[in-house]
């Protein structure tokens with residue numbers, strides 16, 4: 001970011017607010033009005049507001065709702081922010097239009113939760129030319145030049161996938177099962193999104209490593225309805241599925257509905273006909289309760305509370321500091337099955353949190 005244009009903008013803002021305050025002072029009879037303090041106060045604070053344009057990608061899941069709430073709470077007007085929130089409704093073109101309108105409005109910061117990874121180079125070039133810092137949140141952008149955005153905060157989706165697979169490997173090894181006994185289907189997230197790319201890549205690496213039988217991968221768009229539809233179809237096509245890898249909780253809820261509608265049972269007893277459900281997020285209350293009772297075998301947490309993190313980044317930038325280019329959020333694994341208490345990925349060990357009502361009651365979302 002070139003500091004000079006931003007500094008010029010700040011000076012202009014301050015200058016306009018002084019003019020505004022002087023005019024107000026004269027109009028209000030040189031300070032004789034009872035409203036003087038209020039008027040002057042609001043004139044000063046209007047100039048101090050930090051304007052944030054947030055292009056949210058949509059409203060597909062409970063994770064997304066929690067994420068939008070977190071952003072709205074962090075950037076409230078009583079904390080001195082003006083948040084312009086635009087819902088992209090899963091369309092990159094809508095997000096690009098929103099970013100262009102943020103540029104037109106001269107916002108101080110742009111926050112982008114991108115629906116997919118590719119296709120952001122041109123519009124980010126425009127934000128750069130307009131000298132507006134861009135903070136990417138949640139999913140990532142894949143751009144030719146990383147200077148096109150200021151920084152990113154979110155999850156390591158590949159690691160999340162590896163954790164789920166390592167859990168499955170240990171759980172099934174403990175039952176004495178071999179790689180070729182694992183007949184797995186993958187209900188993927190929105191194709192081309194970092195969450196899908198990372199979680200699917202984790203699965204694919206483990207399929208190769210342990211020789212699992214991956215029957216099919218089909219997108220479920222991170223929604224319950226699509227998850228149900230996709231699972232129902234896969235249960236018709238294959239008669240030996242014993243694991244379903246759902247790339248979020250809403251898909252898992254849909255998959256469980258389809259499993260039950262087909263007269264089957266979701267659970268951990270996969271040598272006796274159960275279909276084992278793996279999931280990601282840990283935000284939806286029903287999914288967490290399913291995990292508590294064992295219907296979902298393991299949930300890899302994905303933390304949606306990025307509002308305060310993005311706010312910290314903006315505070316750092318306001319003070320002229322430079323935030324970390326990439327900020328990964330640390331996340332846990334939930335299960336109520338006792339047999340696996342930790343998983344190891346690339347030499348790092350991660351504990352499995354045994355899910356109890358007490359754990360549920362102390363969670364932040």
Ligand code: GYE
Pocket residue numbers: 060061062063064138139155195222247248249280281302
């Ligand atoms: O897992 C899913 C949501 O990008 C991490 O998007 C996010 C994912 C999340 O719809 O539920």
